Each structure stands twice: as C-alpha cells, then as structure tokens.
Amino acid sequence: MTGQWLEWLQPDPSRPAEPVLSPAELAAARTELGPDAVEWALQSADAIAEEVLRKVPEHGGGPAAVTTLRRVTQSAVLTGLYLMRSDFNAPVPPLAEEALEGCREFARRGIPLELVLRGVRLGHAQVTRGLAAGVEEHVPADQRLGELRRIEDLMFSYVDAHSSVMAEEYIAERDRWRGSDEAARRAVIDELLAGRPVDQEAAAGSLRYDLSRTHVAAVLWDDTAGSGPAAERLHHAAASMARALEAAKALMIPAHGNTVWAWFAVTGELAEDRIERLQISLPDPAGVRAALGPPATGPHGMRRSHRGALQAQRMASHGTRSWLCEYRDVRLAALVTADSEHARWFVQEVLGPLASEGARLRELRETLRVYLAEERSLRTASDRLHIARNTVTYRVKRAEELLPATTTAGSSLELRVALEIAAASEHGTSASG
Structure with missing residues (x-):
C-alpha cells in the first residue's frame, strides 16, 4: 500500500490553513493527493514556518517576509508528499520555483x-515526525516498519538533493546581489532603519534622496495571490502616490x-492635508495595497515613518479595508495588539459575553464603539452608522447589558480600547497579529 495512506491524513479542523500558493497549483495537488492530504500539508507547512520563525527569527521581518517563508514551506511539503506517493526508485522531484525564489x-x-539550511533541517524533522x-x-x-524506513530514506534523499540546489541558488544570487547598485542602496536603508548613524551626505548621494526633508513612508505590496512579484504595478502605484502627495x-x-x-x-506643514487628500482622491490601484506611516523629519524620521507604515501594514495585511491603510487610523489598535495573545485575553475579560462570535454581537459592539468614540452623542453616532437614533439607543443598551459587572463599573478607557481591538480583528486586521 505504498503511499496510499497519504490520502487518509487528517488535517486539524480547528486551524484551517491559509494557502499562499497559486490556485492552479493547489487544484493540481488536490487532484493528485486528495483534499485532506493537501490541507494536512498546508497546516504542517505553516507549523514549520512558525517553528522556523521562533528558532531562526532572522527569517522574519514583516508580513511580506513571513509570506515568503510560508510559500517556501507550503511548496516544499507538497513536493515531499508527491515523493511519498512515488515508488522508491523514482527520481527526486525538482525544487519548485516558489522555493527557489524564496531562497533568492x-x-x-x-x-x-x-x-537558511537550518530552516530546511527544522522542516525536514517536523514533516518526518508528522508522516511517522x-x-x-x-x-x-505488519507493514509499518517497512513504510517508516521508506519515508526515512526518501526524506533523506529529498532534503540532501534540495539542500544542495538551494545552496547553489543562494550563492549565485548572493554574488549577483553584492555587485549591484540596488544592494548598495539597500545597505544604506538597512543602516538607517536599524537606527545607526550614517554619513548623511554620502547616504543622500547613494540613495539620490535628501534625508533632511520631512518624509512620509509607505509599504506597498502585491495583493494578487499566487501571481508572484509585480514590480511594475507596485512602482506605478508608488509613483501615483508621490504625485498625489506632491512629493x-x-x-x-x-x-x-x-x-x-x-x-x-514632502513639505512638513502640508503633509497632513496631502495625506488626507491622497486617501480621498487616488483611485484604487488594482492588485496593490499600501500602508502609510506618519510624517516625520530627518534621517530618524525616515525610520519613524517606516516603522509606522509597517504597523499599518500589519493591521491591514489580511483585512477587508480599502487599498490604503494609514497609520493614524490604526495606531491605537496597533499599539494594543503588539502582544496578540494578551490582546485577546484583554478583549475577553473586558467585554465578556459581548466578545462572542456572531453578526448580531458584532453589530452591537460596533454601535457601542462609535457611540463612545463620538462622546456619547446619539446624533453623531447615528449619522456615522447611517441608522436611526432610536436604533443606536437600543443597541447601546443591549450591548451594555452584556458587559461584565466589573467593566460597567470600571474604566471607560478600557472599554473603548477593548472595542477598538475587537473592531480591528473583525476587519481581519487581527488581534492575532
């Protein structure tokens, strides 16, 4: 029954995976391996990515870096399952392009x-345990020992062959990158973002950018799942943002x-107005999302605004908000969800039954959040929510009835913060990070 048992692998229904591979690749895998085996592979791959980030934190560095790592692990585990389905003498399948691009x-x-190779070894060990x-x-x-030996031999061959390919690809890309102008510019940026002092004149010459100005930083990313890099689209969107900001x-x-x-x-005193105009006037650049940091001045301002943009990206990465997320709109939620587990506990403790799942409860939470944000003004809250004042009154009363006694008697600040965290989570902007 060589490999047939792979179709019986059972994924954990409580933690569905979020694929980052192309729909075509996933469809082919489900046809070849079965839907349960593919879901098991995706969950295993994401568990590997989590372990690698925990033990080799250099693989992190923001949502895009984590997505790259997840794309590599998902592709590699699926390739491993294809190998397990084959006969012993079948050749090791080539490393998928997703893994090669991740290595580059x-x-x-x-x-x-x-x-990089330590991450490969961690993944190998975890997949082998799961298959065992x-x-x-x-x-x-009566067949287990033979199948366990087959898995051990195949996985060793797989990891040995692919580690060699990855090392060759890595070295070739590293040598090409080191000799490029792009690498020199990135090295200056890395120094600035690390908060280390730089020679401003030399840095400005290398970057061809004046470090002394007021800066608005942005992070732009391709939101088209599985389509690979989209440099032209991203640069076009960034150029449109520059024009709208009159940079x-x-x-x-x-x-x-x-x-x-x-x-x-940008001109410092006009920065806030131009950001507001950008949000209103710039059309949605299809396939691109962006996060904007706060205006800040000088070399340290470049770092400050960039860190704000990264926080806005974290809050927007999996959400349903518009294409542009500005730091000012999410800075409170970003601050209080930095420790995601603690944030979830805080919401549960402060909101009690009001924190439960369901469309009706989400509606009550949002009404109470807006009502409190508008200084308990029924008129302003009803205008913002586009509902009648009586409806606001009813929902606020019902929401307050669901709050724990310790909250209703406690700090309104804690209640507002908990509601903001819950609202961020409901937009997919995640108290789960």
Whole structure:
C-alpha cells in the first residue's frame, strides 16, 4: 500500500490553513493527493514556518517576509508528499520555483546560508515526525516498519538533493546581489532603519534622496495571490502616490519579493492635508495595497515613518479595508495588539459575553464603539452608522447589558480600547497579529 495512506491524513479542523500558493497549483495537488492530504500539508507547512520563525527569527521581518517563508514551506511539503506517493526508485522531484525564489530572496536579505539550511533541517524533522504519526495511525502493523524506513530514506534523499540546489541558488544570487547598485542602496536603508548613524551626505548621494526633508513612508505590496512579484504595478502605484502627495522626491526600494518600501519627501506643514487628500482622491490601484506611516523629519524620521507604515501594514495585511491603510487610523489598535495573545485575553475579560462570535454581537459592539468614540452623542453616532437614533439607543443598551459587572463599573478607557481591538480583528486586521 505504498503511499496510499497519504490520502487518509487528517488535517486539524480547528486551524484551517491559509494557502499562499497559486490556485492552479493547489487544484493540481488536490487532484493528485486528495483534499485532506493537501490541507494536512498546508497546516504542517505553516507549523514549520512558525517553528522556523521562533528558532531562526532572522527569517522574519514583516508580513511580506513571513509570506515568503510560508510559500517556501507550503511548496516544499507538497513536493515531499508527491515523493511519498512515488515508488522508491523514482527520481527526486525538482525544487519548485516558489522555493527557489524564496531562497533568492533570503540571499538578497542577507540571511546567512547556514540559517537558511537550518530552516530546511527544522522542516525536514517536523514533516518526518508528522508522516511517522500518519503511518502509525493508518498503516497495518505488519507493514509499518517497512513504510517508516521508506519515508526515512526518501526524506533523506529529498532534503540532501534540495539542500544542495538551494545552496547553489543562494550563492549565485548572493554574488549577483553584492555587485549591484540596488544592494548598495539597500545597505544604506538597512543602516538607517536599524537606527545607526550614517554619513548623511554620502547616504543622500547613494540613495539620490535628501534625508533632511520631512518624509512620509509607505509599504506597498502585491495583493494578487499566487501571481508572484509585480514590480511594475507596485512602482506605478508608488509613483501615483508621490504625485498625489506632491512629493519633491520619492525613494523606492524593493523589499521582500512582492513588496516595495517607499519614502516621499514632502513639505512638513502640508503633509497632513496631502495625506488626507491622497486617501480621498487616488483611485484604487488594482492588485496593490499600501500602508502609510506618519510624517516625520530627518534621517530618524525616515525610520519613524517606516516603522509606522509597517504597523499599518500589519493591521491591514489580511483585512477587508480599502487599498490604503494609514497609520493614524490604526495606531491605537496597533499599539494594543503588539502582544496578540494578551490582546485577546484583554478583549475577553473586558467585554465578556459581548466578545462572542456572531453578526448580531458584532453589530452591537460596533454601535457601542462609535457611540463612545463620538462622546456619547446619539446624533453623531447615528449619522456615522447611517441608522436611526432610536436604533443606536437600543443597541447601546443591549450591548451594555452584556458587559461584565466589573467593566460597567470600571474604566471607560478600557472599554473603548477593548472595542477598538475587537473592531480591528473583525476587519481581519487581527488581534492575532
């Protein structure tokens, strides 16, 4: 029954995976391996990515970097399952392009090769344990030892062959990258973002950008699942943002795969008005999302605004908000969800039954949130929510009835913060990080 038991692998229904591979690749895998095996593979891959980020944090660096790592692990685990379905003498399948591009990106980001290969070893160990557990559960006792040996041999061959390919790809990309002008510009940016002092004149010459100005930073990323890098689309969107902000100069730096970092040099006293106009006037650039940091001045301002943009990206990455997320709109939620687990506990403790799932309860929470944000003005809240004042009154009363006694008697600030966290989570902007 070589490999047949793979179809019986059972994913965990409580933690559905979020694929980052192309729909075509996933459809082919489900046809070949079965839907349960593919879901098991995606969940296993995401567990590997979590372990790698925990033990080798250099693989992190923001949502785009994590997506790259997840794309590599999902592709690699599916390739491993294809190998398990084959005969013993079948050749090891080639490394998927998603894994190769991820390896090139690791090289461009300067992650040491030994840490890249350590991630491979961590993944190998975790997949082997998972497959061994599947054998124990689904393979008859008299066949288990032979199947376990087959898995061990195939996985060793798979990891050995692919580690060599990844090392070669990494070294080739690293050597190409080190000699490029792009690498020199990225090195200056890395120094600035790390908060280290730089020679401003030399840095400005390398970047061709004036560090002394007031800066508005942006993070732009391709929101088209599975389509790969979209540099032209991202740069076009960044250029449109620069024009809308009336920026004297724009700096664009490729970041991670499908992400671009940008800084716009603006007139300080006009920055806030131009950001507001940008949100209203710029049409949705199809396939692109963007996060905007707060205006800040000088070299340290570049870092400050960029960190704000990264926080806005974190809040917007999986959400249903508009294409543009501005830091000012989410800074409270970003601050209080930095520790995601603590944030979830806080919401549950402060809101009690009002924190439960369901469309009706979400409606009550949102009405109470807006009502409190508008200083308990029924008129203003009803205008913002586009509902009658009596409806606001009823929903607020019902929401307050669901709050724990400790909250109704306690701080209104805690209640407002808990409601903001819940609202961010409901937009997919996640108290789960």
